[in-house]
Amino acid sequence: MEKGLNCMIDHLPAKWLAKWIDPELPHDPETKQPASYLRRYFTVESAENAYLYMTCHGLYAAFINGQRVGDFVLAPGTGDYHRRLTVQCYDVSHLLKAGENEISVILGDGWYRGGVGIDGLRNYYGSDLALLCQLETDGVPALCSDEGWEATQQGPIRENDLEIGEHYDARMESLNGWHGVTVRDFGCDNLAPTESVAIAEQERFPGKLITTPNGETVIDFGQNLAGYTELRVMAKAGQKMTLWHGETLDENGNFTQSNFEPGERNKSGGIPQKIEYICRDGLNEYKPSFALFGFRYAKVETDIDLTDASFTAIAVYSKMPQVGRFECGNADVNRLFQNSLWSMRSNFCDIPTDCPTRERAGWTGDAGVFAPTAVYLMDCYPVLRKWLGECRLAQADDGLIANIAPINDKRDQIALMLQGSAGWGDACILVPWALYQAYGKKEILEENYAMMTRWLSFCEERAKKTRPQNEDNPWKEYLMDQGFHFGEWCEPDVDNMLAMRKNAIEGVPEVATAYYFKSASLLSSIARILGHDGDAERFAGLAENIRRAWRFTCTRDGKIESSRQCDYVRPIAFGLLTGDEAQKAADDLDRLVLQNGYHLNTGFLSTPDLCRVLADHGHVETAYKLLLQEECPSWLYAVKKGATTIWETWDGVRPDGTVHDSLNHYSYGAVSGWLFDGVCGIRLSEGKLTLRPQPSASLGHARAEWHSPAGTIVSSWRYEGKRLLFDFTVPCKAELTLPGGETHHLTEGEHHYEVLL
Numbered sequence: 001m002e003k004g005l006n007c008m009i010d011h012l013p014a015k016w017l018a019k020w021i022d023p024e025l026p027h028d029p030e031t032k033q034p035a036s037y038l039r040r041y042f043t044v045e046s047a048e049n050a051y052l053y054m055t056c057h058g059l060y061a062a063f064i065n066g067q068r069v070g071d072f073v074l075a076p077g078t079g080d081y082h083r084r085l086t087v088q089c090y091d092v093s094h095l096l097k098a099g100e101n102e103i104s105v106i107l108g109d110g111w112y113r114g115g116v117g118i119d120g121l122r123n124y125y126g127s128d129l130a131l132l133c134q135l136e137t138d139g140v141p142a143l144c145s146d147e148g149w150e151a152t153q154q155g156p157i158r159e160n161d162l163e164i165g166e167h168y169d170a171r172m173e174s175l176n177g178w179h180g181v182t183v184r185d186f187g188c189d190n191l192a193p194t195e196s197v198a199i200a201e202q203e204r205f206p207g208k209l210i211t212t213p214n215g216e217t218v219i220d221f222g223q224n225l226a227g228y229t230e231l232r233v234m235a236k237a238g239q240k241m242t243l244w245h246g247e248t249l250d251e252n253g254n255f256t257q258s259n260f261e262p263g264e265r266n267k268s269g270g271i272p273q274k275i276e277y278i279c280r281d282g283l284n285e286y287k288p289s290f291a292l293f294g295f296r297y298a299k300v301e302t303d304i305d306l307t308d309a310s311f312t313a314i315a316v317y318s319k320m321p322q323v324g325r326f327e328c329g330n331a332d333v334n335r336l337f338q339n340s341l342w343s344m345r346s347n348f349c350d351i352p353t354d355c356p357t358r359e360r361a362g363w364t365g366d367a368g369v370f371a372p373t374a375v376y377l378m379d380c381y382p383v384l385r386k387w388l389g390e391c392r393l394a395q396a397d398d399g400l401i402a403n404i405a406p407i408n409d410k411r412d413q414i415a416l417m418l419q420g421s422a423g424w425g426d427a428c429i430l431v432p433w434a435l436y437q438a439y440g441k442k443e444i445l446e447e448n449y450a451m452m453t454r455w456l457s458f459c460e461e462r463a464k465k466t467r468p469q470n471e472d473n474p475w476k477e478y479l480m481d482q483g484f485h486f487g488e489w490c491e492p493d494v495d496n497m498l499a500m501r502k503n504a505i506e507g508v509p510e511v512a513t514a515y516y517f518k519s520a521s522l523l524s525s526i527a528r529i530l531g532h533d534g535d536a537e538r539f540a541g542l543a544e545n546i547r548r549a550w551r552f553t554c555t556r557d558g559k560i561e562s563s564r565q566c567d568y569v570r571p572i573a574f575g576l577l578t579g580d581e582a583q584k585a586a587d588d589l590d591r592l593v594l595q596n597g598y599h600l601n602t603g604f605l606s607t608p609d610l611c612r613v614l615a616d617h618g619h620v621e622t623a624y625k626l627l628l629q630e631e632c633p634s635w636l637y638a639v640k641k642g643a644t645t646i647w648e649t650w651d652g653v654r655p656d657g658t659v660h661d662s663l664n665h666y667s668y669g670a671v672s673g674w675l676f677d678g679v680c681g682i683r684l685s686e687g688k689l690t691l692r693p694q695p696s697a698s699l700g701h702a703r704a705e706w707h708s709p710a711g712t713i714v715s716s717w718r719y720e721g722k723r724l725l726f727d728f729t730v731p732c733k734a735e736l737t738l739p740g741g742e743t744h745h746l747t748e749g750e751h752h753y754e755v756l757l
Helices: 005-010 263-268 331-347 364-377 381-394 413-417 427-439 442-463 496-506 509-529 533-554 566-574 579-595 607-616 620-628 635-640 667-679
Strands: 015-018 036-044 050-057 059-064 085-091 099-108 130-137 140-144 150-152 157-161 165-169 182-185 191-193 199-206 208-211 217-235 240-246 274-278 282-286 293-302 310-318 324-328 682-685 688-691 701-708 711-720 723-730 734-737 743-746 749-756
Touching: 036 130, 036 140, 050 059, 050 099, 099 130, 099 157, 199 217, 217 240, 217 274, 217 331, 293 310, 310 331, 324 331, 324 667, 331 364, 331 620, 331 635, 331 667, 364 381, 364 427, 364 607, 364 667, 381 427, 381 442, 427 442, 427 509, 427 682, 442 509, 442 533, 509 533, 509 566, 533 566, 566 579, 566 607, 579 607, 579 620, 607 620, 607 667, 620 635, 620 667, 667 682, 667 701, 682 701, 682 711, 688 723, 723 734, 743 749
Parallel strands: 085 191, 165 274, 688 734
Antiparallel strands: 015 130, 015 182, 036 099, 036 150, 050 085, 050 130, 059 099, 130 140, 157 165, 199 310, 208 217, 217 282, 217 293, 217 310, 240 274, 240 293, 324 701, 682 688, 701 711, 711 723, 723 749, 734 743
């Protein structure tokens, strides 16, 4: 889709097809509008070397001579459209014929004027849709978006909204009411080439009809996912079918959407994730064009005979090949890995989002904690690279990084006050670093270097202010105790709202200063990689002063005193403690976990490093006991409850069956990163491969396969009697450390080792 795109943007016609609303229809920007249908007839002498360039305000689906152009659904994707609107290029040679041709385009609301973000805001970028396109054969324009097109809103898609759903009337598929179009010049300053991958239809899951205890007809697709339902049914003209999509059944086994209906939006109808379909006579086949849902179940309301009907859930996400596979001797852990994978698929739709239901927002914190795991699971470089571009656009003039990119909230006083949280804003450094570690591409660091340095400068200015209780810190100007920070977030047995209020009043210097140190340390390394030696020295010095400030306020001569596991995990993982201090803190963490009955009590930020920190400091069996814990809070609690994705909270379905919060958040699935770099020990850093597997008889065997940028890496181990057997396949030189400390230098190929127990 990239051929000729850069030069094409320079000479795109400035003519946009816009404001084609039928003058006889009422036009209220706050009222949902039908989809717009456009068409044009054109003639070409030759169908060879034909390319269609297209973008729009809204979403488009294009057809040439009745056949769909490309497989990019929900094109042109999302973003800050005012500043960056991507253009797609399609080779359409196979769709054209010499002589007369017809091109048709359907436009829907999408992210442009449909409901978006936490607040479900409509018309965020504008209230009118528009189309910009040009088709070329052998480099010569054959058509463009001009006055020669005609349009109608008298088509079957009567309403459409990404979050709310579609209303489709199959009786209106024979289009009429065609009228002329208005041409406007929106300019091309915000146009940009598509440098990511398309959003596409992927896996398909046939549905099974069930009857719930309250007598409702519900379809179970067996997998929670992001996508939509395809239906096939025989009916009479005018018969109706309504499908409501939800993630789970409630405590009584009945259909529910209560877990993703956010507060104020409930008063205005919530997020029904609803398809309203009116049938034509005979066979009806349909799937949405401009809606996307998070669901496993769909409730059916209809008087149609469903005996021979079929329903299929279609997963929709960005084209990212799966590159990592993990399998072990514990079926629940295998399911946990699949759940992590499915939550990533569900939330990597053009950008990484938090959930596919109530928010669908590009939260920086979620991406920051998950990126090191994401690179093991799927080839996500293009998606994360695009999203980092949105982070750059969302960065404030003073360097503050917005919590969400692209920004899609009200930007009111409260929203502005909550921006720039530690662990969230730092994603502008953490994500490029994770991509560089895996892919070894300096470009990702170069592209984001200015954003990273501006963020650190913002942190420096913020740290210069100090709360009265920390005035005695000799390095107080390096202590981050100002500004709002979410803190650890979503810890079990901690009330999030109360924690937010406490954080706003008292600050969270332990968390915020630790992330300030982490960002300064990483940026020093990044600056040195890019040849900015002066910056590297300055950032290293800054990091050391931040360390001193953190140690003075958050430790007692290097000793941590806390009942919360996160307060040990973070400083160990970030390198804030010396070697002996880190080992002592890890030992104390081990005791805390034991005292807590081998339950974790970490939250959003430190959970990804919990097992890794323990295992790397000699507490391998404790890490495994945490991994295999089945009682809440734990990873396997959700698995035992039948989860097929990762939940937002540890108890998304409580023991009594009560359902709450999103059941499709990838963040806690970051433990799957440890399955690769800890359990199987695969660690790739700037092209250097090390293997340090940490086996346990509690799993019996484990195997990780990673089709990494360096080549295919396989690490496996298995227990056989009193022998521990290892098998490795490496694409390059690698350093291997076996349990017990024995080291080997591997060359490309297969290697086998045996350890006697």
